[in-house]
Amino acid sequence: xxxxxxxxxxxxxxxxxxxxxxxxxxxxxxxxxxxxxxxxxxxxxxxxxxxxxxxxxxxxxxxxxxxx
Amino acid sequence: xxxxxxxxxxxxxxxxxxxxxxxxxxxxxxxxxxxxxxxxxxxxxxxxxxxxxxxxxxxxxxxxxxxxxxxxxxxxxxxxxxxxxxxxxxxxxxxxxxxxxxxxxxxxxxxxxxxxxxxxxxxxxxxxxxxxxxxxxxxxxxxxxxxxxxxxxxxxxxxxxxxxxxxxxxxxxxxxxxxxxxxxxxxxxxxxxxxxxxxxxxxxxxxxxxxxxxxxxxxxxxxxxxxxxxxxxxxxxxxxxxxxxxxxxxxxxxxxxxxxxxxxxxxxxxxxxxxxxxxxxxxxxxxxxxxxxxxxxxxxxxxxxxxxxxxxxxxxxxxxxxxxxxxxxxxxxxxxxxxxxxxxxxxxxxxxxxxxxxxxxxxxxxxxxxxxxxxxxxxxxxxxxxxxxxxxxxxxxxxxxxxxxxxxxxxxxxxxxxxxxxxxxxxxxxxxxxxxxxxxxxxxxxxxxxxxxxxxxxxxxxxxxxxxxxxxxxxxxxxxxxxxxxxxxxxxxxxxxxxxxxxxxxxxxxxxxxxxxxxxxxxxxxxxxxxxxxxxxxxxxxxxxxxxxxxxxxxxxxxxxxxxxxxxxxxxxxxxxxxxxxxxxxxxxxxxxxxxxxxxxxxxxxxxxxxxxxxxxxxxxxxxxxxxxxxxxxxxxxxxxxxxxxxxxxxxxxxxxxxxxxxxxxxxxxxxxxxxxxxxxxxxxx
Ligand SMILES: Nc1nc2c(ncn2[C@@H]2O[C@H](COP(=O)(O)OP(=O)(O)OP(=O)(O)O)[C@@H](O)[C@H]2O)c(=O)[nH]1
Ligand SMILES: [Mg+2]
Numbered sequence: 157x158x159x160x161x162x163x164x165x166x167x168x169x170x171x172x173x174x175x176x177x178x179x180x181x182x183x184x185x186x187x188x189x190x191x192x193x194x195x196x197x198x199x200x201x202x203x204x205x206x207x208x209x210x211x212x213x214x215x216x217x218x219x220x221x222x223x224x
Numbered sequence: 225x226x227x228x229x230x231x232x233x234x235x236x237x238x239x240x241x242x243x244x245x246x247x248x249x250x251x252x253x254x255x256x257x258x259x260x261x262x263x264x265x266x267x268x269x270x271x272x273x274x275x276x277x278x279x280x281x282x283x284x285x286x287x288x289x290x291x292x293x294x295x296x297x298x299x300x301x302x303x304x305x306x307x308x309x310x311x312x313x314x315x316x317x318x319x320x321x322x323x324x325x326x327x328x329x330x331x332x333x334x335x336x337x338x339x340x341x342x343x344x345x346x347x348x349x350x351x352x353x354x355x356x357x358x359x360x361x362x363x364x365x366x367x368x369x370x371x372x373x374x375x376x377x378x379x380x381x382x383x384x385x386x387x388x389x390x391x392x393x394x395x396x397x398x399x400x401x402x403x404x405x406x407x408x409x410x411x412x413x414x415x416x417x418x419x420x421x422x423x424x425x426x427x428x429x430x431x432x433x434x435x436x437x438x439x440x441x442x443x444x445x446x447x448x449x450x451x452x453x454x455x456x457x458x459x460x461x462x463x464x465x466x467x468x469x470x471x472x473x474x475x476x477x478x479x480x481x482x483x484x485x486x487x488x489x490x491x492x493x494x495x496x497x498x499x500x501x502x503x504x505x506x507x508x509x510x511x512x513x514x515x516x517x518x519x520x521x522x523x524x525x526x527x528x529x530x531x532x533x534x535x536x537x538x539x540x541x542x543x544x545x546x547x548x549x550x551x552x553x554x555x556x557x558x559x560x561x562x563x564x565x566x567x568x569x570x571x572x573x574x575x576x577x578x579x580x581x582x583x584x585x586x587x588x589x590x591x592x593x594x595x596x597x598x599x600x601x602x603x604x605x606x607x608x609x610x611x612x613x614x615x616x617x618x619x620x621x622x623x624x625x626x627x628x629x630x631x632x633x634x635x636x637x638x639x640x641x642x643x644x645x646x647x648x649x650x651x652x653x654x655x656x657x658x659x660x661x662x663x664x665x666x667x668x669x670x671x672x673x674x675x676x677x678x679x680x681x682x683x684x685x686x687x688x689x690x691x692x693x694x695x696x697x698x699x700x701x702x703x704x705x706x707x708x709x710x711x712x713x714x715x716x717x718x719x720x721x722x723x724x725x726x727x728x729x730x731x732x733x734x735x736x737x738x739x740x741x742x743x744x745x746x747x748x749x750x751x752x753x754x755x756x757x758x759x760x761x762x763x764x765x766x767x768x769x770x771x772x773x774x775x776x777x778x779x780x781x782x783x784x785x786x787x788x789x790x791x792x793x794x795x796x797x798x799x800x801x802x803x804x805x806x807x808x809x810x811x812x813x814x815x816x817x818x819x820x821x822x823x824x825x826x827x828x829x830x831x832x833x834x835x836x837x838x839x840x841x842x843x844x845x846x847x848x849x850x851x852x853x854x855x856x857x858x859x860x861x862x863x864x865x866x867x868x869x870x871x872x873x874x875x876x877x878x879x880x881x882x883x884x885x886x887x888x889x890x891x892x893x894x895x896x897x898x899x900x901x902x903x904x905x906x907x908x909x910x
Contacts, residue, residue, distance in 0.1 A: 160472065164438065165291040165643075166713050171475045172287030173717065174321045177468065178476065184502065188511060190610035191619065191714060197320045200501070202606045204618055204714030 162210035170211070173201050181213065229277040229388045230305070231270075231381075234298060234329070235313030236322050237261075237284030238719050240341040243371030244313060245281040248381060252731060254634075256596035257719050258623065259284060260641035263294070265301060274382045280307065283640075288328040290441040292643050299441070302334060308388035310334045311380065316346040316353065316368070317720070319490060323482045324475075326362070330396035331433060333426045335387050336364045337394070339380050343368040345720075349499075354489040361485045363397040372725060398426075401433075401477045404465050408436060408458040415451055436462070436470045501599075501720045508600070514607040521600075525591040526688065527681045530668070533584035537668065540583070541839055544576035548829070566756060569829035574752025577825030577840060578744050578818045581665040586737050588661050592630045593732035597724035601626060602716060609714050615696055616703030618714035621651045625695065628658030629688070630736070632869040636876050646707040650699050652873055653886045656865040657695040659688050661736070662743075662817035666860050669821050673841035674850040691861055694893070743816060751812045752822045758786035758808075759827055786827065800895065801855050801902040805847075810859070816866050851905040855898050863894025 159177055160167055174197040175181065184200065185193040191204045203211075233241045237259030246253055249268030254261055266281040282301060283294040290296050302310060312329050314322040329336050340346075340353065359366045365383045369376035386392035400406065409432045416428040434442040435455045443452075462470045508517060551568040595601050601623055609619030621642060628635035635655045642648040659667075667687060671680050703709075759781060781787050782804070789811070790804025797807050809823035828843045844853070865873075865887055874883040 162713070164471070166715075167469075168287065168289045168291050168471065169713075169715055171472060172289065172324060173715065174324065174479070176472055176475055176479070179479075185505065185509060185511075188610075190511070190613075191606060193505070193509070193606070193718060198318045199321050200505075200718040200720075202602075202609070202619070202714070202716045202718050204609055204613060206613075206711065207713040207715055 159212035160210065161212075162207070166207065166210065170207075174199070175201070175211065229275070229309070229385060230280060230307040231277045231309045231311060231384045231388065232280045232282060232302060232305075232307035233311050233313055234282050234302065234325070235284060235311075235339075235341075236286055236315065236325055237717070239284065239313045239315040239322060240371040241284060241313045242266075242281055244311075244339060244341065244369065244377065244380070245279060247371060247374055247377045248279050252735060253281060255728065256601070257599040257722050258596065258601040259717050259719065260294075260623070260638070261596075263637055263640040265297065270381065272378065272381055274378070275385050277381070277385060277388070285325065287325060288332070289437070290439060293640060296441070302329075302332070308335065309337060309384040311337045311339050311384055313339045313341050315342045316340045316351065317342050317349055319346075319351075319353075320479070320482050320486055323486075324478060327399065327478045327482060330362060330364065331399060331430050333396060333430065335394050336396055337380070337383050337387055338362070338364055338366045339376075340366055340368040341371055343375065344370045344373055350493040352491045352493055354491075358485060358489045361397065361489070363395045365392060365394065372728075398429075399478065399481055401474055404462055405436070405470070405473060405477070408462055408470075409433065411458055412436070412451075412455060415454070416446075433474065437474060438471065499720070504721050505603070505718075509603050509606055514603075518604055518607055522688070523681070523685050525588075526684050529584055529587045529591060529664075530671075530681050530684055533587045533668075534672075536583035537580055540580035544572050544580060545839060547576070548572045562760075565760060566753070569760075569826055570753050570756030571749070573825040573829030574756065574822035575744050575749050577669075578665055578748050578822050579741075581668050581818075581821075582737065582740060584664055584668055585661055585740050586733050588664060589630060589736035590729055590733045592627075593729050594724055595626070597722065597728055599719045599721045602718050605716060606718065611696070612699075613711065613714070615700045616707075616711050617647055617650060617699055618711060620714060620716055621647060621699075624651055624655060625658050625692075628655045628660060631660050631662070632656050632658070632865065633872045636869065636872045639876065642712075644709075644712040646703070646709050647712055649877060649882060650702045650707050652877060653702060653882065653889070654695040654698045656869055656886065656890055657691045657698065657862060659691045659861055660817070661740075662866065663860055665818050665821045667857055669824070669841065670844070670853045670857055673844045674848075674853040687857055687861055690858070694862060694897075698889075698893075743818065747816050748818055748822050751815055751819045752826055755786060755808065755812060755823050755826045758789070759784050761785060781827070799902065800859060800898040801852050801906075802859075803847075806856060810864070813860065814864055814867060816868070817860065817864075820860060849910065851902065851910040854905070855902045858901055859894050859898040861894075862897060863891040865890055 160170060160175070170176070179196060182195040183192060184195050189205055191202055192208055194201050194203060233245055235241050238257065238261070242253050242255045242262050245251065245266065245268060246255065248270045251266070251268045253266055262281060262283050264283070268279050268281070270277050270279045280301070282298045285295045285298045287295065288299055290299060310329060312326045314326060326336070326338055340355070355366050355368065365387065367376055367380045367383050369380050383392065387394045401409070409429065412432040412435060413428045416431045431442055435446070436459060438459070459470050462473065466473050508514060548568045551564055551572065604626060605619040605622040608622040612619050612621055623641070624635045624638040627638050632655050635658070636652050639648045639651045642651060667684055671683055675683055761784060782791065786808045787804060790808040793807035794804050797810070802810070805824070805827050808827060809820045812819040812823045825840055828840055870883045870887055873886050874880055877883065
């Protein structure tokens with residue numbers, strides 16, 4: 157994961173769930189234009205599309221960015 | 225005697241705080257496998273050989289910032305009420321994330337004990353912890369526990385009491401945030417501590433960190449512009465030097481500390497990446513199958529509740545009918561006839577008519593408990609997010625809505641997990657459209673009376689679906705009119721699937737059954753008696769000598785007070801196809817929805833006191849058509865939120881006008897839709 161944008165409240169919420177720049181995340185599930193599920197530090201987090209837009213990711217090796 | 229020790233339970237949502245709280249205090253607070261079950265501070269008393277303590281269960285939080293209401297509640301309690309010991313409940317099967325809050329509690333210098341909960345899950349996953357080393361690194365005692373199994377609970381209490389009494393050293397380690405942040409802290413800190421006492425210094429350090437994080441609550445304490453300028457300068461400098469906002473830099477250091485500690489002290493003995501939950505999720509939250517599966521599950525629930533709960537309900541029905549005949553039987557003594565009628569028609573006809581649905585109710589609540597305990601609840605929210613998003617709400621609103629199938633009151637309280645007030649009010653106003661357990665007896669009475677067996681479950685399902693669809697439409701309208709504004713982001717943790725325990729389900733079912741029985745014994749009983757009196761008086765001119773007239777016939781009933789009230793209502797409710805009997809029953813339903821059934825029972829029982837107690841359904845069939853039945857159900861589904869709902873909406877929204885709006889809106893809507901359905905049905909020839 158490379159960057160985090162959005163309002164301070166949203167950023168704080170994401171950070172407290174373990175989503176911050178430099179973290180390795182796995183996309184477990186992605187629903188067209190719907191919400192997606194990430195795996196972060198061993199927990200599953202569901203994010204609405206509007207939220208996911210604020211998260212920039214870069215591929216980190218092969219196994220870490222799976223598309224479903 | 226020293227004052228009672230206070231122990232506060234804090235921790236991430238769904239870490240098992242309430243489970244431990246129940247173990248410690250013997251309470252039976254609500255536990256469920258999704259984040260945000262507890263929304264209020266709950267207290268209990270804990271007595272054991274080790275000593276007594278006041279235990280406080282707090283809403284789960286992810287962090288000690290002050291953005292969400294739960295965080296504010298919990299933080300104010302931890303800082304303001306100064307508990308003697310704070311137990312941070314940590315889910316060890318997900319240690320890194322859960323320790324983030326622990327680190328923040330350390331920063332605060334709280335008298336901390338870590339409960340390494342869910343140790344059974346961690347063990348099954350092959351996780352091993354070097355607790356001694358972890359405890360040394362964090363500088364706080366750590367106790368492994370399992371809330372569901374009750375393991376480690378006495379040890380946890382002993383440790384917490386020792387910390388509270390200062391018998392056991394608890395010196396939380398001080399975290400270093402790296403050179404740049406420390407430099408900034410050094411600038412800010414001296415401005416915050418008046419003197420140099422150790423307590424002051426550590427507090428000043430925490431305040432300085434919070435100011436660097438731009439914490440709104442702490443800023444309120446320091447409205448000093450010079451300080452503000454200094455902090456802003458430091459924040460800007462930090463951002464420039466490190467390329468990120470200070471909040472993120474600080475969070476990064478916290479996670480860094482945790483990762484370091486974990487890599488040193490946690491060992492994974494079995495390698496297993498994709499666990500069971502992921503495999504189940506592949507099906508249950510599938511982008512195509514997720515929604516059909518949800519609808520199917522819902523159908524299955526109603527089918528089971530209806531079909532399996534059906535026979536015991538019939539037995540109870542017959543039992544009450546027999547009792548009624550027994551009460552009425554025997555020679556009609558002069559003074560006793562009235563009392564007999566009171567017992568037979570008022571109590572057995574009214575309360576009995578409601579009580580007979582107990583089996584259905586127990587099954588309904590057990591089904592909801594299964595949804596809550598397995599972890600499916602959060603998935604349902606996820607599945608619905610796409611749809612809810614279009615309505616201007618987000619998936620999380622769906623959890624209170626689903627809880628509304630049980631009872632609107634806890635469901636409305638559960639809206640506290642919604643951060644935006646607009647979302648919260650919208651959700652609150654539409655919750656009564658989710659058909660609650662109290663309305664179930666109405667459907668269970670009416671559906672078998674009018675519809676063939678094969679249609680029964682589908683019709684019930686359609687009624688519930690109608691509620692959901694209307695809720696969704698109302699949400700959309702409300703968000704377009706009263707509560708306009710941007711949709712708030714949807715961020716929710718999905719808990720792992722867990723197998724519900726028999727004990728947990730049984731407790732849940734029993735609690736709800738007790739609530740139902742209590743209601744039947746109080747408010748339903750009172751209203752049944754009131755209606756019985758209204759239906760029995762004024763009595764028609766009686767033969768001298770007081771021989772009690774046991775054959776109050778329908779025209780006579782129409783002359784009673786109840787009949788007169790009903791007749792006065794008739795012009796209003798006529799368009800919906802309701803007669804005066806239904807009118808009187810509807811009035812009572814405002815106190816509690818079950819009362820509708822009780823009132824019908826009383827009215828028909830008084831009106832037919834001369835016959836043997838034929839089941840109420842047969843009577844309904846004589847008088848009304850299936851269309852009438854459908855209209856009754858639709859009206860009771862949509863309109864007239866009960867007294868308890870109105871009251872809780874008032875407290876939770878903070879203003880009467882929202883409660884009034886809810887009541888008016890829903891009742892108006894009910895009137896409109898029922899009239900349309902009735903008139904259309906009539907035209908179509910039903
Ligand atoms: N296997 C296992 N499950 C547990 C344990 N403790 C709690 N649970 C389960 O975890 C889930 C969450 O428990 P709660 O006690 O409701 O969690 P909470 O921390 O009060 O959650 P919130 O009120 O939402 O903050 C429930 O399904 C519990 O049955 C444990 O030690 N082992
Ligand atoms: Mg709880």
